[in-house]
Amino acid sequence: xxxSFKEQFKTAYTVDAYGAFVLDKALIFKALQTLLEEDKYTFxxxxxxxxxxxxxxxxxxxxxxxxxxxxxxxxxxxxxxxxDSSLATLSVTPLFKSANWAEREIWDQYGIHFKNHPNLKRxxxxxxxxxxxxxxxxxxxxxxxxxxxDTLMDEMTPRLKAKGYTSHEDLxxxxxxxxxxxxxxxxxxxxxxxxxxxxxAVSEIGYLHRGxxxxxxxxxxxxxxxxxxxxxxxxxxxxxxxxxxxxxxxLGVDLPERAxxxxxxxxxxxxxxDHLVCLAAILVxxxxxxxxxxxxxxxxxxxxxxxxxxxxxxxxxxxRIGGMSYDxxxxxxxxxxxxxxxxxxxxxxxxxxxxxNRIFHDRTQNVGIISKEDAINRGLSxxxxxxxxxxxxxxxxxxxxxxxxxxxxxxxGSVGDVYxxxxxxxxxxxxxxxxxxxxxQRLPQGPICVQDHAISLPPKKEVYGNIEGLMNQFKLVxxxxxxxxxEYYRAIEGANGExxxxxxSDGSGTPYKVKVRPPCFYAMAAYxxxxxxxxxxxxxxxxxxxxxxxGELDR
Amino acid sequence: xxxxxxxxxxxxxxxxxxxxxxxxxxxxxxxPYVFGTACCAIEFMSVASSKYDISRFGAEVVxxxxxxxxxxIIAGTVSYKQAPILKKIYDQMSEPKWVxxxxxxxxxxxxxxxxxxxxxxxxxxxxxxxxxxxPPRPEAFLDALLEVQKIQATQSLLDxxxxxxxxxxxxx
Numbered sequence: 038x039x040x041s042f043k044e045q046f047k048t049a050y051t052v053d054a055y056g057a058f059v060l061d062k063a064l065i066f067k068a069l070q071t072l073l074e075e076d077k078y079t080f081x082x083x084x085x086x087x088x089x090x091x092x093x094x095x096x097x098x099x100x101x102x103x104x105x106x107x108x109x110x111x112x113x114x115x116x117x118x119x120x121d122s123s124l125a126t127l128s129v130t131p132l133f134k135s136a137n138w139a140e141r142e143i144w145d146q147y148g149i150h151f152k153n154h155p156n157l158k159r160x161x162x163x164x165x166x167x168x169x170x171x172x173x174x175x176x177x178x179x180x181x182x183x184x185x186x187d188t189l190m191d192e193m194t195p196r197l198k199a200k201g202y203t204s205h206e207d208l209x210x211x212x213x214x215x216x217x218x219x220x221x222x223x224x225x226x227x228x229x230x231x232x233x234x235x236x237x238a239v240s241e242i243g244y245l246h247r248g249x250x251x252x253x254x255x256x257x258x259x260x261x262x263x264x265x266x267x268x269x270x271x272x273x274x275x276x277x278x279x280x281x282x283x284x285x286x287x288l289g290v291d292l293p294e295r296a297x298x299x300x301x302x303x304x305x306x307x308x309x310x311d312h313l314v315c316l317a318a319i320l321v322x323x324x325x326x327x328x329x330x331x332x333x334x335x336x337x338x339x340x341x342x343x344x345x346x347x348x349x350x351x352x353x354x355x356x357r358i359g360g361m362s363y364d365x366x367x368x369x370x371x372x373x374x375x376x377x378x379x380x381x382x383x384x385x386x387x388x389x390x391x392x393x394n395r396i397f398h399d400r401t402q403n404v405g406i407i408s409k410e411d412a413i414n415r416g417l418s419x420x421x422x423x424x425x426x427x428x429x430x431x432x433x434x435x436x437x438x439x440x441x442x443x444x445x446x447x448x449x450g451s452v453g454d455v456y457x458x459x460x461x462x463x464x465x466x467x468x469x470x471x472x473x474x475x476x477x478q479r480l481p482q483g484p485i486c487v488q489d490h491a492i493s494l495p496p497k498k499e500v501y502g503n504i505e506g507l508m509n510q511f512k513l514v515x516x517x518x519x520x521x522x523x524e525y526y527r528a529i530e531g532a533n534g535e536x537x538x539x540x541x542s543d544g545s546g547t548p549y550k551v552k553v554r555p556p557c558f559y560a561m562a563a564y565x566x567x568x569x570x571x572x573x574x575x576x577x578x579x580x581x582x583x584x585x586x587x588g589e590l591d592r
Numbered sequence: 593x594x595x596x597x598x599x600x601x602x603x604x605x606x607x608x609x610x611x612x613x614x615x616x617x618x619x620x621x622x623x624p625y626v627f628g629t630a631c632c633a634i635e636f637m638s639v640a641s642s643k644y645d646i647s648r649f650g651a652e653v654v655x656x657x658x659x660x661x662x663x664x665i666i667a668g669t670v671s672y673k674q675a676p677i678l679k680k681i682y683d684q685m686s687e688p689k690w691v692x693x694x695x696x697x698x699x700x701x702x703x704x705x706x707x708x709x710x711x712x713x714x715x716x717x718x719x720x721x722x723x724x725x726x727p728p729r730p731e732a733f734l735d736a737l738l739e740v741q742k743i744q745a746t747q748s749l750l751d752x753x754x755x756x757x758x759x760x761x762x763x764x
Contacts, residue, residue, distance in 0.1 A: 162708065163673040170707050177706050182761060183672045216627060216677055218656040223629045223674060244674045245629055247697075248706035255706075263703070270631035270727075314634070333641045340638075351631055351727055588630050 038107075039114055041075035042068060055524040057102065057115035062126045065103070065118050069129050072105055078114060079413050080106040080429075081133040084140065085552040086120075086147040087524070087541055090173035092549070097121055099149055102539070103129075104526055104554075110434040115526065125150035128157075135416030138562040146171035146250075156192055161243040161591060163187070170251055171550075177251050189227045189239050196237040197229060207231060211573075215244040219322055219577040222587030226565065226576070233572050238565035242558075242591055249592040253551035257517025258284055258358050261551070266352035268553065269589040272311035272532040274303050274343075276589075277356035282437065283527040283538035284358050287520050290492060295483045296360045297438040301476045302373075303346075303355065304529075305469040309380060310336050311532035311584075312420075312462040316387070319459065319581030323400055331386045335379040342372045358518050359493040360486025370477060377470055384466055401456035405567050405579030408453060415566075416559035419534025420461045421583055425453035431530035443472050455575075458582040492518050517546025526554075533557055533584055555589040614749050618662070618688070619741040622651040625661035625685065627678060629668030632695040632727040636667045644730040649737050658684035663740060664717075667727075669697035670710045679762050682717040688753045690743065692736045693719045696726040718758040 042058075046068055050058045060068055072078040082104035089095040097119040105114050120126055128151035129136045140151040141160040148169035151157055159166060163183040168175055193210075202208065209230045214220035223244035228235045249268065253261050265280040266273040278300050285292065292300075317332035340350045345366055347353040355361055391397040407417070409425045422429055430447050432440040448464035450457025486493040490509040499506030520542040528537030534556030541550040560583045568576040594602070624646075626636055639646050646652050655661045658681045670678055682691070693713055696702035699722045701711035713719065721739045723732050747753075 175707070180672055180707050180709070180711070182675070184676055184762065186676065215674065216656075216681060222633075223668075244671060244677075245669060246671055246673065246708050247630075247669050247704045248708040251706055252704065267631055270634055314637075330642055333637070334643065337638065337641070337643045350729060351635055 038112060039072060039076045039078065042071050042114075045071055053117065053524075055115075057117040057524065059117045059119070062101075062118040062120060065101075065116065066127045066129060066132075068116060069103065069105070069132055072114065072116075073132050077108040078105040078112075079108045080110060081129075081135050081139075081416055082106055082113070082526075082528075082535065082537065083539065083552070083554040084129075084136060084143065085539055086143045086149055086171075087550055088147060088171065088173045092543065095119075099124065099147060101126060101143065101149065102524070104537075104539070110429045110431075113526070115524075120149055124148060125152055127152050128154040130154055133416070134411075134414050135559050135562065138558065145169070148172065156195075158191070159243075161246040163243070170248065175251075177248070177255055187241060189241060192239045193227060193229060193237065196239065200237055202229075202236065205229075208236060213573075213576070215241075219580070221318060221580060221585055222590075224561070224580070224585060224587060224590070226568075226580075228568075228573065228576070230573065233574070235568055235571060235573060235576060238568050238576070240561060240565045242561060242587075244591065245587040246591040247588070249553065250551055253548055255547070257546045258520060258548065259513075259517060261548070262356060263352065263354045266354055267588055268555065268592065269311070269532065269536075269557075269586045270351055271314045271586060272307040273352050274307040274355055275311070275529070275531050276536065277354065278304050279529045279531060279536045280538050281356040281358055282529055283525065283540055284518070284520060286527040287523045287525045287540060287542055288359070288492060288518070290359055290487050290489065292360060292438075292487065293484045294481045295364075296485045298476050298480045299361060299365065299485060300356070301438050301440070301443075302473050302480070305472050305476075306339060306342075306373075306376070308532045309466050309469050310339050312466050313380070313383070315581070315584040316459060316462055319455075319578060320387070320391070322577050322581045323397070325391065325397070328387045328390060331383045331390075335376065335383040338376045338379050342369075342376055345369075345372065357486065357493060359489070360484075364485050373473070373477065377473065380466065381470065384463060388463065398456070400575075400578060401459060401582075402454060403452065404455045404575045405571065405582060406452060406454045407563060407567050412453060412563070415563040417534070417563060418556050418559070419531065420448075420465060421458055421534065421556075421560050423448060424450035424457035424461045426451050431528060431535060435528075437529060443475050445469075445471050455578050455582040462584075519544065519546055520548070528554060531556055533560070533586065533589070536589075553589070553592055555592065557583075557585045557590040561585050561590055611748050611750065615745050615747065619744040620650040621653075622649075622663045622690075622737070622740070623653045623655050623661045624651055624663040624665050625655055625658055625681070627664060627666045627668075627681060629670065629674065630697070632667035632698070635727040635730060636665065636694070636733060639730040639733045644734065646734070646737070649734065649741070651737055658682075659686065661685055662688060663690050663692065665692045665694055665733075666698040666713050667694040669702065669704060670713050670716075671708050672710055673708075675710050675713075675716050676762060678713065679716050679760065688749075690720045690740050691717060692721045692723060692733075692740060694723040694733060694736065695728055696724065699724070702726055714760075716760040716762055718756060718760075 099120040103116040145159040213226040215223045215225040225241040265276040320328040347355040445468045448461045495506040500510045526539040537554035539552040543549040723736045
């Protein structure tokens with residue numbers, strides 16, 4: 038636990054109403070250093086800022102919030118500091134490499150300056166953008182046309198200099214993306230090539246920045262669920278669950294047992310199809326097209342099942358705050374069995390083709406390596422971190438929905454290369470199947486939503502039958518679920534890693550602020566460093582194996 | 593041994609107007625450039641996969657080079673940051689070219705009515721067919737493809753599509 042921190046800063050911190058340790062901004066660097074070096078809080082989960090413009094009784098307008106996990110990934114600590122009118126604080130990039138992009142994002146979205154940051158510039162919005170969109174006084178619809186892309190030479194030149202290149206003459210500069218078949222979305226990587234070797238690389242994101250967090254401040258809690266679908270559109274339901282889980286945490290409600298088990302079943306199914314797409318796509322990048330059909334077609338079966346269950350293929354919006362929209366349909370169990378069988382066949386057909394394939398091994402083994410320590414320091418999570426051999430899985434380290442009672446194994450790699458990242462995903466498909474089978478056997482009867490009609494909609498019979506039900510329906514639809522005042526972070530194990538939501542609520546039916554902790558964001562930040570020194574064809578596979586989903590990355 | 597049309601017609605001659613022959617060739621061999629950015633692009637992957645199978649319409653040769661494509665499918669959200677790139681790709685495609693705007697975001701910004709999302713790509717480039725849905729089902733993509741084929745079938749090659757008078761917000 039945070040013993041050294043608590044001893045050393047005993048007189049310096051106060052604990053606010055929501056459990057965050059509030060420190061003076063001058064002490065933040067020292068405090069985070071103590072937490073990292075002495076208390077072994079090695080994993081910086083996320084950094085975000087809050088604009089308190091419309092909140093009374095706050096000492097300053099802006100606050101910066103740091104979330105850290107300890108080396109066992111069990112304990113989470115929240116550090117908060119208020120930013121005075123100088124709008125500047127000290128960067129923590131010397132401690133955590135993951136802070137680099139996180140701080141750039143805060144500068145971009147809130148205009149808070151980080152001193153000593155290596156390259157504090159916009160990250161999500163384009164360079165011609167004026168103003169800071171997540172400030173409360175920035176109008177949500179005020180778009181700004183952009184004409185010119187960033188040359189990125191301001192980042193590239195110092196990178197090359199550090200590697201000993203004084204002139205650019207022998208190098209070829211090349212843009213991979215933002216519209217490139219191998220960039221798996223709208224991601225731009227600018228590389229300096231010496232022959233086919235990448236001497237240095239810079240990534241630019243934000244090409245799919247859709248203002249998710251600003252839109253959240255404009256909608257009620259349940260209206261946000263369709264937006265969460267579109268964060269990671271390969272596993273929309275897991276994103277639904279992560280968001281609903283966080284809001285339910287603030288409300289302090291416990292779901293009915295049946296709802297928990299349905300969330301486990303559908304969530305794991307969602308994880309499987311996410312992995313299937315990732316693996317199918319990377320195998321196409323490698324030229325192994327046959328595997329695309331093997332892996333992609335079972336996914337179509339799952340979509341048929343999800344269409345029956347939720348009415349939509351890709352963006353399901355199946356969850357609700359306090360439960361879900363429908364119960365399982367008659368014949369669900371049979372359809373699920375057919376899906377799982379086809380998935381198993383698809384995976385085994387694929388493995389037959391690649392398992393002992395020399396070309397596959399040569400292209401993936403010892404390619405795109407990231408070390409264990411570096412991966413943690415850069416904030417990687419999920420399959421990408423487990424491929425390095427770190428047993429971090431929120432389903433095991435901080436279980437929810439009875440995950441501690443299911444019998445399954447954490448898939449681990451040892452090298453942290455493309456091969457490990459792919460094989461971990463293959464194994465996780467098998468493990469998720471195990472979990473689904475156990476959950477189906479244990480699935481209890483009962484309601485699928487909490488019975489509190491201040492949270493979930495009353496049955497239609499009551500809406501049409503009595504004034505109380507009618508009022509509940511109206512209030513929930515017009516005003517939204519009233520969530521008590523809080524600042525709260527909660528995460529689940531998404532398909533790509535720790536997927537968390539930091540929500541600031543002000544007691545109304547609309548969140549005051551929502552910040553997603555997207556696993557892809559930190560994986561992408563690490564990406565240019567992983568590919569430096571490797572061949573350009575390896576960079577394509579490395580990107581595919583990290584499974585970057587642009588919607589989640591850029592929000 | 594000959595199969596299909598060759599087997600039926602053999603050495604015989606077929607007479608037609610050059611105009612309709614070229615239109616027929618165009619509509620049966622579209623080469624799409626999929627400008628896929630988000631969720632809609634994942635649905636396009638389904639269109640290309642075996643269940644929906646875009647190759648039934650002769651349009652399976654997906655090219656990611658604007659020089660080699662005659663059909664631009666914009667599948668997904670286009671942000672203001674992405675808009676100049678979309679325009680560049682459209683401009684680089686040689687005539688004749690057709691554009692499908694697939695999904696709510698590409699058509700109108702969808703439910704992203706905010707500071708970062710372009711409120712419809714038709715403020716940047718001209719669009720031939722709009723597809724509804726968020727994301728559209730694969731069938732809707734195929735329907736759009738048929739609509740483009742209709743345009744191609746009815747449009748004479750003597751019509752010069754290059755001379756259209758579209759002017760977008762990024763044209764100066």
